Amino acid sequence: MDISDEKILTNSEKEILQEIMNIGFGAASADLAEIIDVHVILSVPTILVLSPSELLSYIVSEVGPAKDLSIIEQNFHSKFSGMAMLVFSTGSGKDFLFMLRKENATDLFESESIEQFEKEVLKEVGNTLISACVGKISELLGDFATYSPPNVLTGRLADSGFSKNILDPANVVIMLQTCFNFSGKNLKGYLFLITSHDSIDWLRQSIHLFMKQYE
């Protein structure tokens, strides 16, 4: 499949999807504000169509070398299915520890070690952002998503952690990206929603249905 072919998503369809993503990311930031005590600055969402082989190098170019990353990955299932990846630089778990609202931290203190605690915090942040974002996008498109449990990959693991089904050469990767900038902190997170051409037909139909209500 020629991934530059506008038949995957036209510019008009990308614009609509971009606005839907904007709404989804906005909902995600509000949900995140319930568990951390820091204001999130959102960026304008980006949509890219890539081949699986381009995905890792693209992420590295945006975020940094793969071994320095913490990645929360979570599969989502609906007519619009795929994987969500929330990517932070390594050590971000510690930053989030200090940002947690006290009422959300107590359960996590039962973790066995600091490393485990950091992972649990990242999982919590990832699950909140991803489910709010994907949930809102699915809702706007008239669907309902379910999720697999999130998985945290840190340090060297992140290098080999990209799921095989994403890197399947038969897939086309549609990447929906935004950057969460945490106000006053040297901390940025990138959220990538990765889906494949199996979802495209449904995605295009539902995008047009979404806009029809405003004509």
Added chain:
Amino acid sequence: MKKILVVDDSPVARKILISCMPKDFPLEITEAGDGLSGLHKFETLKPDITFIDLTMPVMGGMEVLESIRKTSPQSIVVVASADAQPTTQERCMSLGAFALLRKPPSVVSVAEIFSAIQDYLGKK
């Protein structure tokens, strides 16, 4: 005839908002695709109501809001944004936004905004 200015970098967002505006009185609607051109159009048009998004290139919505309220303190500016964080809402209101309109807007939510504006202007 009410003059409306809609400032949002997304043409889709502008279309959605405009489609939700009340049809029962005449509106002259002007659009701007980024914060800076929005500010220029505000200065030329002197609209009755300005809707601004927050996340925009060139100049963000907070900056536009602040600038408009400094130069035209009586102006009515509604922030239309997907950002639903309480801190964002507080900041917008402290900068003098008349109201916040959460995206996606609906005919009902936009009608409520117009009604609130009419009430406010009626009391002045």
